Amino acid sequence: MTSPSLLFPGARTPRKPKGQGAERREEILDAAQTLFAQKGVHAVSTRQIAELAGISQPALYAYFATKDDIAAELCVRAFAILGQRMAAARAAYVLTPENFERCLRVYIDFGLDHPDAYRVAFMLEKSVDGSFLEKTGGRPMLAGREVFAVFVEMIGELHAQGAMAGEDVMAAAQSLWAGLHGLVSLLIARPEFPWIEREALIATHVAMLRRGALK
Protein backbone atom coordinates (compact mmCIF):
# COMPACT_ATOMS: atom_id res chain seq x y z
CA MET A 1 0.00 0.00 0.00
CA THR A 2 1.39 3.38 -0.99
CA SER A 3 1.44 6.35 1.30
CA PRO A 4 -1.63 8.58 1.19
CA SER A 5 0.60 11.57 0.59
CA LEU A 6 1.55 10.20 -2.83
CA LEU A 7 -2.09 10.18 -3.84
CA PHE A 8 -3.11 13.36 -2.06
CA PRO A 9 0.04 15.35 -1.47
CA GLY A 10 0.07 17.65 1.49
CA ALA A 11 -1.45 17.25 4.98
CA ARG A 12 -3.36 14.09 4.25
CA THR A 13 -2.09 12.02 7.13
CA PRO A 14 -3.97 12.60 10.42
CA ARG A 15 -0.75 13.26 12.29
CA LYS A 16 -0.91 15.01 15.60
CA PRO A 17 0.86 18.37 15.93
CA LYS A 18 4.47 17.94 16.76
CA GLY A 19 5.39 17.97 20.40
CA GLN A 20 7.63 20.87 21.33
CA GLY A 21 10.60 19.33 23.09
CA ALA A 22 9.77 18.60 26.66
CA GLU A 23 6.05 19.32 26.33
CA ARG A 24 5.24 15.90 24.91
CA ARG A 25 7.05 14.35 27.81
CA GLU A 26 4.90 16.25 30.27
CA GLU A 27 1.75 15.32 28.38
CA ILE A 28 2.74 11.67 28.63
CA LEU A 29 3.40 11.98 32.33
CA ASP A 30 0.08 13.76 32.86
CA ALA A 31 -1.78 11.04 31.00
CA ALA A 32 0.00 8.30 32.89
CA GLN A 33 -0.61 10.02 36.21
CA THR A 34 -4.33 10.23 35.50
CA LEU A 35 -4.64 6.62 34.42
CA PHE A 36 -2.47 5.26 37.21
CA ALA A 37 -4.60 7.05 39.74
CA GLN A 38 -7.76 5.65 38.18
CA LYS A 39 -6.81 2.02 37.68
CA GLY A 40 -3.51 1.36 39.38
CA VAL A 41 -0.12 1.12 37.73
CA HIS A 42 -0.14 -2.44 36.49
CA ALA A 43 -3.67 -2.29 35.09
CA VAL A 44 -2.76 0.52 32.70
CA SER A 45 -1.30 -0.35 29.30
CA THR A 46 1.10 1.70 27.21
CA ARG A 47 -1.58 1.96 24.53
CA GLN A 48 -3.98 3.58 26.97
CA ILE A 49 -1.35 6.09 28.02
CA ALA A 50 -0.51 6.86 24.41
CA GLU A 51 -4.14 7.34 23.44
CA LEU A 52 -4.79 9.75 26.30
CA ALA A 53 -1.62 11.62 25.43
CA GLY A 54 -2.73 11.86 21.79
CA ILE A 55 0.17 9.95 20.25
CA SER A 56 0.83 6.46 18.99
CA GLN A 57 1.99 3.81 21.41
CA PRO A 58 5.55 3.42 20.04
CA ALA A 59 6.05 7.17 20.35
CA LEU A 60 6.18 6.71 24.11
CA TYR A 61 9.50 4.99 23.74
CA ALA A 62 11.11 8.09 22.33
CA TYR A 63 10.71 9.66 25.77
CA PHE A 64 10.87 6.69 28.13
CA ALA A 65 12.84 3.49 27.81
CA THR A 66 10.16 1.37 29.48
CA LYS A 67 6.70 1.67 30.93
CA ASP A 68 8.20 1.35 34.38
CA ASP A 69 10.35 4.40 33.71
CA ILE A 70 7.18 6.45 33.41
CA ALA A 71 6.00 5.25 36.80
CA ALA A 72 9.48 5.83 38.22
CA GLU A 73 9.56 9.41 37.00
CA LEU A 74 6.18 10.16 38.57
CA CYS A 75 7.36 8.51 41.73
CA VAL A 76 10.54 10.54 41.99
CA ARG A 77 8.59 13.73 41.47
CA ALA A 78 6.10 12.82 44.14
CA PHE A 79 8.86 12.03 46.60
CA ALA A 80 10.44 15.37 45.97
CA ILE A 81 7.21 16.81 47.33
CA LEU A 82 7.41 14.59 50.40
CA GLY A 83 11.00 15.63 51.01
CA GLN A 84 10.00 19.27 50.90
CA ARG A 85 7.05 18.74 53.22
CA MET A 86 9.07 16.82 55.76
CA ALA A 87 11.93 19.28 55.69
CA ALA A 88 9.43 22.09 56.16
CA ALA A 89 7.67 20.33 59.03
CA ARG A 90 11.00 19.69 60.67
CA ALA A 91 12.40 23.20 60.15
CA ALA A 92 9.30 25.12 61.19
CA TYR A 93 9.54 24.25 64.87
CA VAL A 94 11.98 23.29 67.53
CA LEU A 95 12.15 19.50 67.54
CA THR A 96 9.85 18.54 70.37
CA PRO A 97 7.98 15.25 70.70
CA GLU A 98 4.86 17.04 69.49
CA ASN A 99 6.59 18.22 66.34
CA PHE A 100 8.06 14.76 65.96
CA GLU A 101 4.51 13.44 65.71
CA ARG A 102 3.76 16.14 63.18
CA CYS A 103 6.52 14.82 60.91
CA LEU A 104 5.19 11.30 61.19
CA ARG A 105 1.83 12.55 60.07
CA VAL A 106 3.36 14.31 57.10
CA TYR A 107 4.75 10.98 55.97
CA ILE A 108 1.44 9.18 56.41
CA ASP A 109 -0.56 11.91 54.69
CA PHE A 110 1.83 11.88 51.78
CA GLY A 111 1.52 8.14 51.27
CA LEU A 112 -2.25 8.33 51.30
CA ASP A 113 -2.23 11.31 48.94
CA HIS A 114 0.09 9.64 46.43
CA PRO A 115 -0.68 5.93 46.67
CA ASP A 116 0.69 5.08 43.24
CA ALA A 117 4.02 6.76 43.80
CA TYR A 118 4.21 5.15 47.21
CA ARG A 119 3.50 1.77 45.69
CA VAL A 120 6.24 2.15 43.13
CA ALA A 121 8.77 3.19 45.72
CA PHE A 122 8.09 0.69 48.49
CA MET A 123 5.54 -1.95 47.55
CA LEU A 124 6.20 -3.08 44.00
CA GLU A 125 7.61 -6.47 43.31
CA LYS A 126 11.31 -6.72 42.75
CA SER A 127 11.84 -10.02 40.97
CA VAL A 128 15.15 -11.84 41.05
CA ASP A 129 16.44 -11.31 37.55
CA GLY A 130 16.52 -7.97 35.82
CA SER A 131 13.22 -6.39 36.56
CA PHE A 132 11.92 -3.07 37.67
CA LEU A 133 14.45 -1.75 40.10
CA GLU A 134 17.46 -2.77 38.07
CA LYS A 135 16.02 -1.27 34.91
CA THR A 136 15.21 2.05 36.49
CA GLY A 137 18.40 2.18 38.51
CA GLY A 138 16.36 2.09 41.70
CA ARG A 139 15.60 5.78 41.41
CA PRO A 140 12.26 5.66 43.25
CA MET A 141 13.90 3.80 46.10
CA LEU A 142 16.72 6.34 46.15
CA ALA A 143 14.18 9.12 46.44
CA GLY A 144 12.72 7.23 49.36
CA ARG A 145 16.10 6.93 50.99
CA GLU A 146 16.50 10.67 51.10
CA VAL A 147 13.29 10.84 53.05
CA PHE A 148 14.54 8.12 55.35
CA ALA A 149 17.65 10.22 55.98
CA VAL A 150 15.40 12.91 57.47
CA PHE A 151 14.13 10.34 59.96
CA VAL A 152 17.68 9.46 60.90
CA GLU A 153 18.50 13.13 61.47
CA MET A 154 15.42 13.68 63.60
CA ILE A 155 16.02 10.65 65.73
CA GLY A 156 19.68 11.54 66.08
CA GLU A 157 18.69 14.94 67.39
CA LEU A 158 16.16 13.45 69.79
CA HIS A 159 18.79 10.98 70.93
CA ALA A 160 21.18 13.85 71.64
CA GLN A 161 18.41 15.40 73.73
CA GLY A 162 18.20 12.15 75.68
CA ALA A 163 14.62 11.62 74.57
CA MET A 164 15.07 8.30 72.81
CA ALA A 165 14.03 5.00 74.30
CA GLY A 166 16.95 3.00 72.92
CA GLU A 167 20.58 3.73 72.14
CA ASP A 168 20.89 2.64 68.50
CA VAL A 169 19.79 5.57 66.34
CA MET A 170 19.82 3.62 63.09
CA ALA A 171 17.83 0.76 64.55
CA ALA A 172 15.26 3.17 65.94
CA ALA A 173 15.00 5.00 62.61
CA GLN A 174 14.46 1.81 60.62
CA SER A 175 11.94 0.50 63.12
CA LEU A 176 10.06 3.79 63.12
CA TRP A 177 10.01 3.91 59.35
CA ALA A 178 8.72 0.34 59.22
CA GLY A 179 6.00 1.26 61.68
CA LEU A 180 4.84 4.16 59.55
CA HIS A 181 5.10 2.18 56.34
CA GLY A 182 2.92 -0.55 57.75
CA LEU A 183 -0.05 1.71 58.24
CA VAL A 184 0.35 3.52 54.94
CA SER A 185 0.85 0.41 52.85
CA LEU A 186 -1.99 -1.54 54.45
CA LEU A 187 -4.43 1.34 53.99
CA ILE A 188 -3.36 1.56 50.35
CA ALA A 189 -3.36 -2.14 49.60
CA ARG A 190 -6.44 -3.19 51.58
CA PRO A 191 -8.85 -0.27 51.77
CA GLU A 192 -11.80 -2.66 52.02
CA PHE A 193 -10.67 -4.02 55.38
CA PRO A 194 -13.05 -2.95 58.18
CA TRP A 195 -10.74 -0.26 59.51
CA ILE A 196 -11.87 1.95 62.32
CA GLU A 197 -12.36 5.59 61.41
CA ARG A 198 -9.23 6.68 59.62
CA GLU A 199 -8.31 9.75 61.61
CA ALA A 200 -8.64 7.83 64.87
CA LEU A 201 -6.52 5.03 63.49
CA ILE A 202 -3.77 7.40 62.40
CA ALA A 203 -3.83 9.15 65.75
CA THR A 204 -3.62 5.84 67.60
CA HIS A 205 -0.79 4.66 65.42
CA VAL A 206 1.27 7.82 65.66
CA ALA A 207 0.82 7.87 69.40
CA MET A 208 1.87 4.24 69.67
CA LEU A 209 4.98 4.84 67.61
CA ARG A 210 5.86 7.84 69.71
CA ARG A 211 5.46 5.92 72.95
CA GLY A 212 7.56 3.13 71.49
CA ALA A 213 10.34 5.32 70.16
CA LEU A 214 10.64 8.08 72.76
CA LYS A 215 11.10 7.93 76.50
Add this chain to the structure above:
Amino acid sequence: MTSPSLLFPGARTPRKPKGQGAERREEILDAAQTLFAQKGVHAVSTRQIAELAGISQPALYAYFATKDDIAAELCVRAFAILGQRMAAARAAYVLTPENFERCLRVYIDFGLDHPDAYRVAFMLEKSVDGSFLEKTGGRPMLAGREVFAVFVEMIGELHAQGAMAGEDVMAAAQSLWAGLHGLVSLLIARPEFPWIEREALIATHVAMLRRGALK
Protein backbone atom coordinates in the same frame (compact mmCIF):
# COMPACT_ATOMS: atom_id res chain seq x y z
CA MET B 1 -1.62 -29.43 9.89
CA THR B 2 -3.14 -32.81 10.65
CA SER B 3 -2.80 -34.50 13.99
CA PRO B 4 0.17 -36.89 14.33
CA SER B 5 -2.20 -39.61 15.41
CA LEU B 6 -3.76 -39.63 11.97
CA LEU B 7 -0.39 -40.43 10.41
CA PHE B 8 0.81 -42.74 13.14
CA PRO B 9 -2.29 -43.96 14.94
CA GLY B 10 -1.91 -44.95 18.54
CA ALA B 11 0.27 -43.47 21.30
CA ARG B 12 2.12 -41.12 19.02
CA THR B 13 1.48 -38.04 21.09
CA PRO B 14 3.90 -37.59 23.99
CA ARG B 15 1.04 -37.26 26.42
CA LYS B 16 1.75 -37.52 30.09
CA PRO B 17 0.00 -40.22 32.12
CA LYS B 18 -3.35 -39.13 33.37
CA GLY B 19 -3.47 -37.36 36.65
CA GLN B 20 -5.33 -39.22 39.34
CA GLY B 21 -7.95 -36.88 40.67
CA ALA B 22 -6.48 -34.51 43.17
CA GLU B 23 -2.87 -35.51 42.54
CA ARG B 24 -2.54 -33.35 39.46
CA ARG B 25 -3.81 -30.45 41.44
CA GLU B 26 -1.12 -30.94 44.06
CA GLU B 27 1.55 -31.26 41.39
CA ILE B 28 0.45 -27.97 39.92
CA LEU B 29 0.53 -26.30 43.30
CA ASP B 30 3.97 -27.73 44.02
CA ALA B 31 5.30 -26.49 40.69
CA ALA B 32 3.79 -23.06 41.21
CA GLN B 33 5.13 -22.87 44.76
CA THR B 34 8.64 -23.63 43.54
CA LEU B 35 8.54 -21.12 40.72
CA PHE B 36 6.90 -18.38 42.78
CA ALA B 37 9.58 -18.75 45.40
CA GLN B 38 12.29 -18.54 42.76
CA LYS B 39 11.11 -15.63 40.66
CA GLY B 40 8.18 -13.99 42.38
CA VAL B 41 4.52 -14.42 41.54
CA HIS B 42 4.10 -12.02 38.67
CA ALA B 43 7.28 -13.09 36.91
CA VAL B 44 6.05 -16.66 36.52
CA SER B 45 3.89 -17.58 33.53
CA THR B 46 1.24 -20.24 33.29
CA ARG B 47 3.33 -21.99 30.66
CA GLN B 48 6.25 -22.28 33.04
CA ILE B 49 4.02 -23.72 35.74
CA ALA B 50 2.53 -26.19 33.29
CA GLU B 51 5.91 -27.31 32.02
CA LEU B 52 7.26 -27.94 35.50
CA ALA B 53 4.08 -29.78 36.39
CA GLY B 54 4.46 -31.92 33.27
CA ILE B 55 1.23 -30.91 31.58
CA SER B 56 0.14 -28.53 28.87
CA GLN B 57 -0.73 -24.96 29.72
CA PRO B 58 -4.49 -25.25 29.03
CA ALA B 59 -4.67 -28.23 31.38
CA LEU B 60 -4.09 -25.84 34.27
CA TYR B 61 -7.51 -24.40 33.72
CA ALA B 62 -9.17 -27.71 34.45
CA TYR B 63 -8.03 -27.27 38.05
CA PHE B 64 -7.87 -23.51 38.52
CA ALA B 65 -10.03 -20.82 36.99
CA THR B 66 -7.21 -18.29 36.79
CA LYS B 67 -3.51 -17.99 37.49
CA ASP B 68 -4.31 -15.85 40.50
CA ASP B 69 -6.38 -18.69 41.92
CA ILE B 70 -3.25 -20.79 42.10
CA ALA B 71 -1.48 -18.10 44.08
CA ALA B 72 -4.56 -17.67 46.26
CA GLU B 73 -4.69 -21.36 47.08
CA LEU B 74 -1.04 -21.39 48.10
CA CYS B 75 -1.66 -18.28 50.14
CA VAL B 76 -4.60 -19.72 52.02
CA ARG B 77 -2.62 -22.86 52.83
CA ALA B 78 0.30 -20.83 54.10
CA PHE B 79 -1.96 -18.74 56.30
CA ALA B 80 -3.44 -21.85 57.79
CA ILE B 81 0.09 -22.58 59.00
CA LEU B 82 0.38 -19.10 60.48
CA GLY B 83 -2.93 -19.48 62.24
CA GLN B 84 -1.79 -22.73 63.81
CA ARG B 85 1.52 -21.25 64.88
CA MET B 86 -0.03 -18.20 66.45
CA ALA B 87 -2.70 -20.18 68.20
CA ALA B 88 0.01 -22.50 69.50
CA ALA B 89 2.21 -19.63 70.66
CA ARG B 90 -0.75 -18.07 72.39
CA ALA B 91 -2.01 -21.26 74.02
CA ALA B 92 1.36 -22.53 75.23
CA TYR B 93 1.79 -19.90 77.92
CA VAL B 94 -0.09 -17.60 80.18
CA LEU B 95 -0.49 -14.32 78.29
CA THR B 96 2.28 -12.19 79.73
CA PRO B 97 3.99 -9.28 77.96
CA GLU B 98 6.91 -11.62 77.19
CA ASN B 99 4.65 -14.14 75.51
CA PHE B 100 2.93 -11.27 73.75
CA GLU B 101 6.28 -10.47 72.14
CA ARG B 102 6.64 -14.12 71.24
CA CYS B 103 3.41 -14.00 69.25
CA LEU B 104 4.56 -10.91 67.42
CA ARG B 105 7.70 -12.74 66.42
CA VAL B 106 5.71 -15.68 65.15
CA TYR B 107 3.92 -13.31 62.80
CA ILE B 108 7.15 -11.73 61.58
CA ASP B 109 8.91 -15.05 61.12
CA PHE B 110 5.98 -16.39 59.16
CA GLY B 111 5.98 -13.46 56.76
CA LEU B 112 9.69 -13.80 56.12
CA ASP B 113 9.38 -17.55 55.66
CA HIS B 114 6.49 -17.27 53.18
CA PRO B 115 7.07 -14.01 51.34
CA ASP B 116 5.01 -14.96 48.31
CA ALA B 117 1.97 -15.95 50.31
CA TYR B 118 2.37 -12.81 52.38
CA ARG B 119 2.58 -10.71 49.25
CA VAL B 120 -0.59 -12.20 47.83
CA ALA B 121 -2.49 -11.61 51.03
CA PHE B 122 -1.41 -8.09 51.94
CA MET B 123 0.73 -6.43 49.30
CA LEU B 124 -0.68 -7.25 45.90
CA GLU B 125 -2.39 -4.61 43.87
CA LYS B 126 -6.14 -4.46 44.02
CA SER B 127 -7.22 -2.55 40.95
CA VAL B 128 -10.55 -0.84 40.75
CA ASP B 129 -12.45 -2.99 38.31
CA GLY B 130 -12.65 -6.74 38.56
CA SER B 131 -9.17 -7.86 39.38
CA PHE B 132 -7.48 -10.20 41.77
CA LEU B 133 -9.45 -9.91 44.97
CA GLU B 134 -12.82 -9.90 43.28
CA LYS B 135 -11.95 -12.89 41.12
CA THR B 136 -10.68 -14.97 43.99
CA GLY B 137 -13.38 -13.85 46.36
CA GLY B 138 -10.75 -12.29 48.59
CA ARG B 139 -9.90 -15.66 50.09
CA PRO B 140 -6.29 -14.82 50.93
CA MET B 141 -7.41 -11.68 52.68
CA LEU B 142 -10.02 -13.67 54.60
CA ALA B 143 -7.32 -16.06 55.76
CA GLY B 144 -5.41 -13.01 56.93
CA ARG B 145 -8.41 -11.74 58.85
CA GLU B 146 -8.57 -14.87 60.91
CA VAL B 147 -5.02 -14.21 61.99
CA PHE B 148 -5.94 -10.63 62.79
CA ALA B 149 -8.72 -11.95 64.99
CA VAL B 150 -6.07 -13.62 67.15
CA PHE B 151 -4.48 -10.22 67.68
CA VAL B 152 -7.80 -8.79 68.74
CA GLU B 153 -8.28 -11.60 71.24
CA MET B 154 -4.82 -11.16 72.68
CA ILE B 155 -5.14 -7.45 73.05
CA GLY B 156 -8.57 -7.84 74.53
CA GLU B 157 -7.16 -10.14 77.15
CA LEU B 158 -4.30 -7.78 77.91
CA HIS B 159 -6.77 -4.93 78.13
CA ALA B 160 -8.80 -6.91 80.67
CA GLN B 161 -5.59 -7.33 82.65
CA GLY B 162 -5.18 -3.57 82.61
CA ALA B 163 -1.93 -3.87 80.67
CA MET B 164 -2.92 -1.87 77.58
CA ALA B 165 -1.78 1.66 76.95
CA GLY B 166 -5.04 2.82 75.37
CA GLU B 167 -8.70 2.01 75.80
CA ASP B 168 -9.80 1.11 72.28
CA VAL B 169 -8.99 -2.56 71.74
CA MET B 170 -9.79 -2.54 68.03
CA ALA B 171 -7.70 0.56 67.40
CA ALA B 172 -4.78 -0.96 69.27
CA ALA B 173 -5.08 -4.23 67.37
CA GLN B 174 -5.15 -2.52 63.99
CA SER B 175 -2.26 -0.28 64.89
CA LEU B 176 -0.23 -3.19 66.18
CA TRP B 177 -0.92 -5.24 63.09
CA ALA B 178 0.12 -2.31 60.89
CA GLY B 179 3.32 -1.99 62.87
CA LEU B 180 4.18 -5.62 62.33
CA HIS B 181 3.17 -5.56 58.70
CA GLY B 182 5.44 -2.62 58.04
CA LEU B 183 8.57 -4.46 59.02
CA VAL B 184 7.61 -7.68 57.24
CA SER B 185 6.53 -6.05 54.03
CA LEU B 186 9.51 -3.72 53.80
CA LEU B 187 11.97 -6.54 54.37
CA ILE B 188 10.21 -8.54 51.67
CA ALA B 189 9.84 -5.73 49.16
CA ARG B 190 13.19 -4.01 49.66
CA PRO B 191 15.78 -6.53 50.81
CA GLU B 192 18.55 -4.52 49.22
CA PHE B 193 18.05 -1.57 51.57
CA PRO B 194 20.99 -1.21 53.98
CA TRP B 195 19.16 -2.71 56.91
CA ILE B 196 20.96 -3.25 60.16
CA GLU B 197 21.46 -6.86 61.16
CA ARG B 198 18.10 -8.53 60.83
CA GLU B 199 17.77 -10.11 64.26
CA ALA B 200 18.65 -6.83 65.95
CA LEU B 201 16.13 -5.01 63.78
CA ILE B 202 13.36 -7.43 64.63
CA ALA B 203 14.19 -7.24 68.31
CA THR B 204 14.18 -3.45 68.23
CA HIS B 205 10.90 -3.38 66.37
CA VAL B 206 9.10 -5.86 68.59
CA ALA B 207 10.33 -4.01 71.67
CA MET B 208 9.13 -0.72 70.25
CA LEU B 209 5.70 -2.10 69.45
CA ARG B 210 5.43 -3.56 72.92
CA ARG B 211 6.37 -0.28 74.58
CA GLY B 212 3.88 1.49 72.35
CA ALA B 213 1.01 -0.93 72.90
CA LEU B 214 1.38 -1.95 76.53
CA LYS B 215 1.66 0.10 79.67
Add this chain to the structure above:
DNA sequence: AGTGATAAGTTATCAGTGATCGACAATCCT
Protein backbone atom coordinates in the same frame (compact mmCIF):
# COMPACT_ATOMS: atom_id res chain seq x y z
C1' DA C 1 15.32 27.78 -3.38
C1' DG C 2 17.64 23.47 -2.85
C1' DT C 3 20.35 20.20 -0.04
C1' DG C 4 21.39 16.83 3.53
C1' DA C 5 20.88 15.84 8.40
C1' DT C 6 18.12 15.36 12.27
C1' DA C 7 14.11 14.82 15.02
C1' DA C 8 9.50 13.02 15.69
C1' DG C 9 5.69 10.06 14.41
C1' DT C 10 3.74 6.54 12.12
C1' DT C 11 2.39 1.69 10.62
C1' DA C 12 3.55 -2.99 10.92
C1' DT C 13 5.28 -6.46 13.57
C1' DC C 14 7.48 -9.36 17.25
C1' DA C 15 7.57 -12.55 21.10
C1' DG C 16 5.22 -13.55 25.17
C1' DT C 17 1.00 -13.36 28.29
C1' DG C 18 -3.53 -15.33 30.30
C1' DA C 19 -7.37 -17.64 28.75
C1' DT C 20 -10.66 -20.31 25.55
C1' DC C 21 -12.30 -23.72 21.94
C1' DG C 22 -12.95 -27.77 19.53
C1' DA C 23 -10.98 -32.21 18.67
C1' DC C 24 -9.05 -36.41 20.35
C1' DA C 25 -7.81 -40.13 23.61
C1' DA C 26 -8.28 -42.78 27.88
C1' DT C 27 -11.25 -44.60 31.07
C1' DC C 28 -15.50 -46.19 33.12
C1' DC C 29 -20.22 -47.95 33.14
C1' DT C 30 -23.54 -50.53 31.15
Add this chain to the structure above:
DNA sequence: AGGATTGTCGATCACTGATAACTTATCACT
Protein backbone atom coordinates in the same frame (compact mmCIF):
# COMPACT_ATOMS: atom_id res chain seq x y z
C1' DA D 1 -18.50 -54.37 22.71
C1' DG D 2 -19.97 -49.78 22.84
C1' DG D 3 -21.47 -45.24 24.41
C1' DA D 4 -20.72 -41.46 27.58
C1' DT D 5 -17.68 -39.05 30.38
C1' DT D 6 -13.64 -37.03 31.60
C1' DG D 7 -9.02 -35.37 30.95
C1' DT D 8 -5.68 -33.46 27.83
C1' DC D 9 -3.86 -31.24 23.87
C1' DG D 10 -2.88 -28.28 19.70
C1' DA D 11 -4.48 -24.19 17.88
C1' DT D 12 -5.85 -19.84 18.61
C1' DC D 13 -7.67 -15.33 20.61
C1' DA D 14 -7.05 -10.70 22.33
C1' DC D 15 -3.80 -8.22 24.54
C1' DT D 16 0.78 -6.82 26.49
C1' DG D 17 5.43 -4.29 26.24
C1' DA D 18 8.76 -3.37 22.99
C1' DT D 19 11.23 -2.84 18.33
C1' DA D 20 12.10 -2.09 13.19
C1' DA D 21 11.59 0.26 9.18
C1' DC D 22 9.64 3.90 7.01
C1' DT D 23 7.62 8.66 6.33
C1' DT D 24 7.34 13.36 7.26
C1' DA D 25 8.39 17.87 9.29
C1' DT D 26 11.87 21.02 10.50
C1' DC D 27 16.31 23.26 10.60
C1' DA D 28 21.00 24.89 9.18
C1' DC D 29 23.63 26.06 5.44
C1' DT D 30 25.07 27.10 0.91
